[in-house]
Amino acid sequence: MAKKIFFLTIFLGVLFSISTDSFGSNQDDKLSKALELFDNKKYADAEPLFKTLIEEKPESLELYYYYGACRTENQNYSEYDLIQLLNADPAEAPLKINYYLGIQYQAQENWEQALKNFNKFRMDANSEELEALDVASKIQQCYNQENPYKELLKNVTESSLAQSYADGTETDTSTAAIEPSVLPDSANTVFTEENEKVADVPAGPDGTPVEFIVNSRITYYNTSHFQTEEGRAFFNESNQNQQRLDSILTRTDELREQYLQANSAVLKDALGKKIVTLETESYPLHQEITNLLLQAQNKELEYWNKASEDEIETFFEKVENEKEYRETETTEAPEKNMEPDTSFINPEIFLSEENNDILLEEPEQKDELIYRIQIGAYSRGLPTYVERLFKKLAVLRKIDNYTDDRGVVVYTTGKLTNLEDAVKMQKQVRQEGVEDAFVVPYFNGKRITLEEAKKIESEL
Numbered sequence: 217m218a219k220k221i222f223f224l225t226i227f228l229g230v231l232f233s234i235s236t237d238s239f240g241s242n243q244d245d246k247l248s249k250a251l252e253l254f255d256n257k258k259y260a261d262a263e264p265l266f267k268t269l270i271e272e273k274p275e276s277l278e279l280y281y282y283y284g285a286c287r288t289e290n291q292n293y294s295e296y297d298l299i300q301l302l303n304a305d306p307a308e309a310p311l312k313i314n315y316y317l318g319i320q321y322q323a324q325e326n327w328e329q330a331l332k333n334f335n336k337f338r339m340d341a342n343s344e345e346l347e348a349l350d351v352a353s354k355i356q357q358c359y360n361q362e363n364p365y366k367e368l369l370k371n372v373t374e375s376s377l378a379q380s381y382a383d384g385t386e387t388d389t390s391t392a393a394i395e396p397s398v399l400p401d402s403a404n405t406v407f408t409e410e411n412e413k414v415a416d417v418p419a420g421p422d423g424t425p426v427e428f429i430v431n432s433r434i435t436y437y438n439t440s441h442f443q444t445e446e447g448r449a450f451f452n453e454s455n456q457n458q459q460r461l462d463s464i465l466t467r468t469d470e471l472r473e474q475y476l477q478a479n480s481a482v483l484k485d486a487l488g489k490k491i492v493t494l495e496t497e498s499y500p501l502h503q504e505i506t507n508l509l510l511q512a513q514n515k516e517l518e519y520w521n522k523a524s525e526d527e528i529e530t531f532f533e534k535v536e537n538e539k540e541y542r543e544t545e546t547t548e549a550p551e552k553n554m555e556p557d558t559s560f561i562n563p564e565i566f567l568s569e570e571n572n573d574i575l576l577e578e579p580e581q582k583d584e585l586i587y588r589i590q591i592g593a594y595s596r597g598l599p600t601y602v603e604r605l606f607k608k609l610a611v612l613r614k615i616d617n618y619t620d621d622r623g624v625v626v627y628t629t630g631k632l633t634n635l636e637d638a639v640k641m642q643k644q645v646r647q648e649g650v651e652d653a654f655v656v657p658y659f660n661g662k663r664i665t666l667e668e669a670k671k672i673e674s675e676l
Contacts, residue, residue, distance in 0.1 A: 293323035447515035454508035488611035587638035
């Protein structure tokens with residue numbers, strides 16, 4: 217009996233060895249076939265093979281380059297496809313990964329990263345390849361903020377992708393394209409000879425509806441109201457930054473959802489790095505937008521402080537005439553929505569009679585109230601388990617630290633300007649493993665209580 221068991225064990229061991237060798241051989245054959253298809257530029261056939269190989273061996277980072285390259289060559293542009301390329305090890309991936317990353321970033325309208333990657337590729341690629349791929353034109357498009365991939369931008373998920381491979385079609389799960397809002401055309405209404413207005417009705421404004429307070433007397437309701445080119449340029453730049461910020465915040469929320477649903481450690485790491493990058497981009501944008509609006513306001517104040525009372529009265533008449541025009545349009549064509557597009561109206565800057573003589577040389581330094589999420593405070597170094605937790609969290613978020621007056625090292629993350637957003641981030645950080653994270657407010661760099669912060673926030 218013992219002899220039978222011995223031979224049976226040997227037989228099963230040999231059988232298992234043969235099966236394992238066969239599996240490895242099949243995987244090698246599949247990889248060879250996928251690489252051959254890729255080299256022959258048969259990207260549509262190679263794509264599903266690389267996808268299967270990644271599912272079988274997700275730790276093989278070189279596969280992500282080929283899969284992301286195939287997806288890009290097959291005209292797939294999405295956050296998902298960008299992440300596939302980011303998963304690849306840039307030190308091991310071919311030089312062309314920078315070209316593919318440039319295209320995916322351009323599709324996402326992340327012009328800075330697109331230019332960075334296109335220029336990396338341009339520095340090392342030969343002239344023939346640069347000309348064949350028309351890299352110079354793509355770089356110029358980024359400088360002009362042109363997105364030729366806009367109509368093809370999709371929201372791809374693992375489930376939608378599995379279905380697309382099953383039925384041979386690409387599935388877009390988004391209800392609308394993932395893209396930042398775009399300013400309307402400079403002219404809001406076009407009039408033909410058939411629908412011209414009566415001669416005594418004033419002409420409509422040529423610019424875009426806005427609401428921008430210059431001082432306690434003058435408010436602009438249209439970009440055509442700007443009196444200086446510098447003021448208009450600062451205001452338009454603040455609008456562009458506001459759109460970029462809105463887009464970053466939207467994308468960050470979407471990536472957080474994908475992170476919570478991801479079941480692959482590699483995918484989580486890639487998503488986490490993207491979230492940290494977007495959060496780092498968003499912090500300075502808040503202050504930059506405010507500074508640009510202040511500079512726009514200063515330039516316009518400089519003009520109006522030198523203007524005569526007659527000029528001011530003429531401006532008031534112009535605004536009233538445009539108001540009459542808008543009311544007439546609304547009455548005669550009720551189906552047209554003449555309300556300002558609030559999607560790009562920037563935060564208002566209110567001036568009282570007392571501070572109407574704001575300095576024109578430099579924007580006034582504002583008091584700063586910020587909220588951070590405290591994730592720990594230690595006087596003798598980080599415990600091992602905490603260090604592991606912080607390393608995991610650092611994949612998702614930027615972690616800051618400072619030493620207080622007692623010599624305790626305080627660890628925080630986030631930089632929010634209102635309590636509501638801070639509470640949301642606190643919940644997210646707790647879901648990510650720091651269960652005792654809490655909100656800490658700082659005013660002009662000094663820690664204060666929440667009650668003090670609420671009072672200051674209500675007065676700002």
